[in-house]
Amino acid sequence: MLQESVLIEKNEEIAPGLYFLKIRNEQMAGEAQPGKFIHINLGTIYDPLLRRPMSILNAQGETLSVLYQVVGRGTRIMTRFRPGDEIDVLGPLGNGFEIEDSGQNFLIGGGVGAAPLVFLAHRLPKKGVDNKFFLGMRERELLFIKDFLPEEVEFFSSHENSPRGEAKQVTDLLPPHLKTKKKTSLYCCGPEGMYREIAGLCNDCSDFSIQVSIDRRMGCGVGTCLGCAVKVKKPPREEPQIVRACVEGPVFRWQEVNIDGT
Amino acid sequence: MLQESVLIEKNEEIAPGLYFLKIRNEQMAGEAQPGKFIHINLGTIYDPLLRRPMSILNAQGETLSVLYQVVGRGTRIMTRFRPGDEIDVLGPLGNGFEIEDSGQNFLIGGGVGAAPLVFLAHRLPKKGVDNKFFLGMRERELLFIKDFLPEEVEFFSSHENSPRGEAKQVTDLLPPHLKTKKKTSLYCCGPEGMYREIAGLCNDCSDFSIQVSIDRRMGCGVGTCLGCAVKVKKPPREEPQIVRACVEGPVFRWQEVNIDGT
Amino acid sequence: MEPKIQSRIGSLELNNPLLTASGTYGNGREYSNYIDLHCWGGLVTKGLTLESRSGNSGIRIVETAAGILNSIGLQNPGIEYFIKEELPFLEKLKIPVIVNIAGRRIRDYEELARRLDPFSTVSALEVNVSCPNVREGGLAFGTNPGLVYEITARLREITTKPLIIKLTPNVADVGEIAIQAEKAGADAVSLINTLMGMEIDVERQKPMLGNIVGGLSGPAVKPVALRMIYQVYRQIKIPIIGMGGITKGEDAVAFLLAGARAIALGTVNFVNPKAPLEIKNYLLDYMRRHNFSSLEEMVGLAHRERED
Amino acid sequence: MEPKIQSRIGSLELNNPLLTASGTYGNGREYSNYIDLHCWGGLVTKGLTLESRSGNSGIRIVETAAGILNSIGLQNPGIEYFIKEELPFLEKLKIPVIVNIAGRRIRDYEELARRLDPFSTVSALEVNVSCPNVREGGLAFGTNPGLVYEITARLREITTKPLIIKLTPNVADVGEIAIQAEKAGADAVSLINTLMGMEIDVERQKPMLGNIVGGLSGPAVKPVALRMIYQVYRQIKIPIIGMGGITKGEDAVAFLLAGARAIALGTVNFVNPKAPLEIKNYLLDYMRRHNFSSLEEMVGLAHRERED
Numbered sequence A, B: 001m002l003q004e005s006v007l008i009e010k011n012e013e014i015a016p017g018l019y020f021l022k023i024r025n026e027q028m029a030g031e032a033q034p035g036k037f038i039h040i041n042l043g044t045i046y047d048p049l050l051r052r053p054m055s056i057l058n059a060q061g062e063t064l065s066v067l068y069q070v071v072g073r074g075t076r077i078m079t080r081f082r083p084g085d086e087i088d089v090l091g092p093l094g095n096g097f098e099i100e101d102s103g104q105n106f107l108i109g110g111g112v113g114a115a116p117l118v119f120l121a122h123r124l125p126k127k128g129v130d131n132k133f134f135l136g137m138r139e140r141e142l143l144f145i146k147d148f149l150p151e152e153v154e155f156f157s158s159h160e161n162s163p164r165g166e167a168k169q170v171t172d173l174l175p176p177h178l179k180t181k182k183k184t185s186l187y188c189c190g191p192e193g194m195y196r197e198i199a200g201l202c203n204d205c206s207d208f209s210i211q212v213s214i215d216r217r218m219g220c221g222v223g224t225c226l227g228c229a230v231k232v233k234k235p236p237r238e239e240p241q242i243v244r245a246c247v248e249g250p251v252f253r254w255q256e257v258n259i260d261g262t
Numbered sequence C, D: 001m002e003p004k005i006q007s008r009i010g011s012l013e014l015n016n017p018l019l020t021a022s023g024t025y026g027n028g029r030e031y032s033n034y035i036d037l038h039c040w041g042g043l044v045t046k047g048l049t050l051e052s053r054s055g056n057s058g059i060r061i062v063e064t065a066a067g068i069l070n071s072i073g074l075q076n077p078g079i080e081y082f083i084k085e086e087l088p089f090l091e092k093l094k095i096p097v098i099v100n101i102a103g104r105r106i107r108d109y110e111e112l113a114r115r116l117d118p119f120s121t122v123s124a125l126e127v128n129v130s131c132p133n134v135r136e137g138g139l140a141f142g143t144n145p146g147l148v149y150e151i152t153a154r155l156r157e158i159t160t161k162p163l164i165i166k167l168t169p170n171v172a173d174v175g176e177i178a179i180q181a182e183k184a185g186a187d188a189v190s191l192i193n194t195l196m197g198m199e200i201d202v203e204r205q206k207p208m209l210g211n212i213v214g215g216l217s218g219p220a221v222k223p224v225a226l227r228m229i230y231q232v233y234r235q236i237k238i239p240i241i242g243m244g245g246i247t248k249g250e251d252a253v254a255f256l257l258a259g260a261r262a263i264a265l266g267t268v269n270f271v272n273p274k275a276p277l278e279i280k281n282y283l284l285d286y287m288r289r290h291n292f293s294s295l296e297e298m299v300g301l302a303h304r305e306r307e308d
């Protein structure tokens, strides 16, 4: 983890309300891993005060990129970052996905939250494995995510406004793929409701491993404010315990966070 | 007075830390008068919160300009205004200078505070009058102010780092010009200490009229917050009274504000 | 159907819940040229004292992070001037006028109420109990529940106009004080007044404000205001007029949901004089989106049992 | 000559006046990899209770104008774990460690003090009296001068370590409470803890925080903190540890000028972990510019008779 003033290489609107931000810092790019995030100082001094957490979309050589959606004050300010500006970035933070030795990897993302899966797609083993990317979209504009993926990854997408019969939810895409004997790992990024549905679909394939990225409002991003609490139950411990999404997460095993077992 | 979203035409650094800002609004430009000011919303929503008052440097046709010095957070944010942006401006505010029927007009300014005098220079009667502009500078960069003046106005300047013998303070320039029989009006913009010195120099020419612009921190700029209080004594009233720099000022008669009579 | 945004403070009917916060809008005159004052539900006037006051000297307004500190010091021309010169202007407006009064002793308040009582233009009195009280040793009246009871009860005897007690947030338990105001017959409470604060000029090594300390207002204090309103709403039955850092429609709605029946805009007037128009539009739009037909349905809604 | 920035809190010597604010720096471990913790004069640890606590559920941190609201709910692993797992790490650091303790009953505080007393790594105790006190009906201990006296006096009997009482700003007269802490034998007071506030989600029509209310910190509260420190400085002789919204060198200097002998950085750590380095540099530079040779000369200077 570093706190560095980094140079902005790009900050472009690639679809309405969606921006691609690329920054330059060799060490940060080197430490980047799928599922980790960076914590961006808006440069506004007093207000908005807190940094904004953004998952790493990709990292290559000396550069690192994120994909962000304009939702509020902070992200609106980020749209004014210009190439050549320097911004203060903390990261990479968090634990990241654990890449497993499986016959199949399913990357399942809802909306712009799918960003870390793009990075993951690039880091998966390529030989002798089936890698599939499932993207659920509210806006068709998100289709550009496909362009960020390596060629060998199979791409599937659903769309909320799809005509009757076609997949509306990302979970509508999954069932045919779940009928498999291969050892399968699921890597999921999206709302918790989506995780629950996915886990439901996998019910009878209990040896599937499911990793999920948990979204929490972040203060520090480094583990000191305890603002990002997640309740987990890690066997053999009986009692649930409180851990931090920014350090012990944001990636968790679904069984660990799904305490009620629903 | 108007509250309008106005278009920025120019926002250029014309000397280190000094910016020329030009905005477009016909009605505002039409109501502009020398000594009046505009109150600029920084567009930052919560912080910095207050508007920034800036004297009008000039107004012609549909445009109005100000000259500002970068001194703190707000003015630093103003440097990021770009042509084509819209900003929220309130104004013109304040009373402005009263142009008198005199044989001579002396415009005496200290530093960037001289801006309203530039505007005044353009509005003075040109025929049969001597108009002289005296500028005190800390930085030589301010000499560009001369370029904003109409040709017929005589220009004099002093500089803090001038060699021995030459004028260091704007008040060093005045004495030769004060030996006059002509009816003379002084219009002054600068720190209050400067006004006191000027008044001292004019002591034996008691029929000189001296108008001064008084600097106060402004909240509303329109007379409701009472943050910009100025104590004045206006004969025949015996008692001093509290008035507002933003409504009854910023221009006052020196005798009225110089209550202690020093 | 257009949502109904009328509100009611005791016997006072407001066309909409937006009031000016005392001391931040003069008596309306300055803004009257370029905003239709009828966008307000009512005007709350600048704090009025018996005698004229020239206010504090030195710097009176300092900007702080997302807020301002003011130490105007209750500058005002006194009640005589107010009645002669200001009331006639206010009368013509035909908008409810709430006169904010302040004093150093209880009998100052009594005298103010007595002299204002005959004027029908004065729709209600807002009693600022946050001024330092000399008799009690400098602390504001408003920090003492017993004194708040006493002032309210005495004024209740003097006037039948709606009595609004404006509480200070500089206390441990504002509810306790609101309860006393209610018990003594107040028709409503206003909260919050400013938080006491200060700023230091590090280069001059001196307090920034001429008066050393001042009152903090603006967005910075909004969370404190909202918390106090939420808390007091559970403790009293009379209406709350909420204020403190409101700058936009969402804030106004938050205050209503917390339990305010009317809301006042203060510092925001200095920044954006069009705020009341923008906030009113947001409120109407919000009510349509959420299917509220009257303000009544919204007030205090954040207290609902939480399902999730 | 390099200005001397050493400071002293009771018998505790600090290399510089910068402390971490409790609850905002963990126990230093998280930052230890990429900042030299020796830039701090001392580390104040996260609030510690007897038993482990899992804290509040729901959203725990919400951003407000120039500040944040937190309702962590004193999540901590309890004293046993702290002694076994955290103290050894802290011991190795060789930086003064001030342990912040909290309880629901006076005897919780006593027990905590007793158990920490034997450890030389614990340089001082900071006593957080801002937690709701069940016995007294939910209001924080810290709002009751008598209870603050009692807690302080009892702890004074138990430990000879410097005792720092951390006061809540949610009171009318913080000076009155500071005086009681001093009388009962405290070595210093810390102020301010967070201001109680809340935020409402207008679309969901519910409080934002899982715990409904939370503590406001950050730049928004700085004027309130500064005012309280300035005020308390005139009322007690023991040192004040100042905090509340410090983000830059100027703020730190302002707190010292107001009367703080040490200062703590809280929320700023979340935004700019390099803040202690930047602030220390500014302070040294400021002292050179103004010809101060030691911190002593600066503390409380804003109280000088004002010449202008």
Ligand SMILES: Cc1cc2nc3c(=O)[nH]c(=O)nc-3n(C[C@H](O)[C@H](O)[C@H](O)COP(=O)(O)OP(=O)(O)OC[C@H]3O[C@@H](n4cnc5c(N)ncnc54)[C@H](O)[C@@H]3O)c2cc1C
Pocket: A037, A048, A050, A051, A052, A053, A054, A055, A056, A066, A067, A068, A069, A070, A071, A072, A073, A074, A075, A076, A112, A113, A115, A116, A214, A215, A216, A217, A218, A250, D063
């Ligand atoms: C680990 C992590 C990774 C993320 N990765 C991405 C990403 O790759 N692309 C992307 O577009 N967004 C991502 N988000 C969400 C993103 O951080 C928020 O959309 C953003 O902070 C909103 O800021 P704002 O000021 O525009 O919105 P506001 O609503 O004004 O923000 C107010 C506060 O709430 C917080 N907040 C608001 N929404 C969220 C949210 N959904 N999650 C967490 N905090 C929130 C903000 O950080 C801020 O503190 C991620 C969030 C987390 C926790």
Ligand SMILES: Cc1cc2nc3c(=O)[nH]c(=O)nc-3n(C[C@H](O)[C@H](O)[C@H](O)COP(=O)(O)OP(=O)(O)OC[C@H]3O[C@@H](n4cnc5c(N)ncnc54)[C@H](O)[C@@H]3O)c2cc1C
Pocket: B037, B048, B050, B051, B052, B053, B054, B055, B056, B066, B067, B068, B069, B070, B071, B072, B073, B074, B075, B076, B112, B113, B115, B116, B214, B215, B216, B217, B218, B250, C063
């Ligand atoms: C009527 C009037 C006309 C002015 N005209 C000009 C002009 O033409 N060109 C120019 O460069 N400056 C002018 N000023 C001064 C200008 O308003 C300040 O320099 C500016 O507000 C500083 O803002 P800041 O955020 O950069 O500084 P900060 O110090 O960060 O500002 C903090 C607060 O103090 C106020 N403030 C700071 N300095 C001054 C000051 N000198 N006067 C009044 N308020 C101040 C700010 O408005 C703000 O509220 C004028 C001031 C007034 C009152």
Ligand SMILES: Cc1cc2nc3c(=O)[nH]c(=O)nc-3n(C[C@H](O)[C@H](O)[C@H](O)COP(=O)(O)O)c2cc1C
Pocket: B225, B226, C021, C022, C023, C024, C046, C047, C048, C070, C072, C074, C100, C128, C166, C192, C193, C194, C216, C217, C218, C219, C221, C243, C244, C245, C246, C264, C265, C266, C267, C268
């Ligand atoms: C400049 C100024 C003057 C004020 N004068 C008064 C006053 O005379 N009487 C009063 O009761 N409150 C006064 N207040 C407090 C406001 O009415 C209001 O309670 C407070 O500012 C919080 O609201 P805001 O954050 O919207 O400004 C004043 C506030 C400001 C900023």
Ligand SMILES: Cc1cc2nc3c(=O)[nH]c(=O)nc-3n(C[C@H](O)[C@H](O)[C@H](O)COP(=O)(O)O)c2cc1C
Pocket: A225, A226, D021, D022, D023, D024, D046, D047, D048, D070, D072, D074, D100, D128, D166, D192, D193, D194, D216, D217, D218, D219, D221, D243, D244, D245, D246, D264, D265, D266, D267, D268
């Ligand atoms: C997330 C968070 C957790 C805190 N936890 C504690 C605590 O456990 N004990 C305590 O005494 N103060 C606690 N505080 C208060 C801080 O120590 C400090 O007094 C307050 O935040 C004001 O300083 P700041 O504005 O610099 O943050 C906490 C503050 C924050 C923001």
Ligand code: FES
Pocket: A217, A218, A219, A220, A221, A222, A223, A224, A225, A226, A227, A228, A244, A245, A246, A247
């Ligand atoms: S965001 Fe601070 S502990 Fe996770």
Ligand code: FES
Pocket: B217, B218, B219, B220, B221, B222, B223, B224, B225, B226, B227, B228, B244, B245, B246, B247
């Ligand atoms: S700035 Fe508000 S009255 Fe002049």
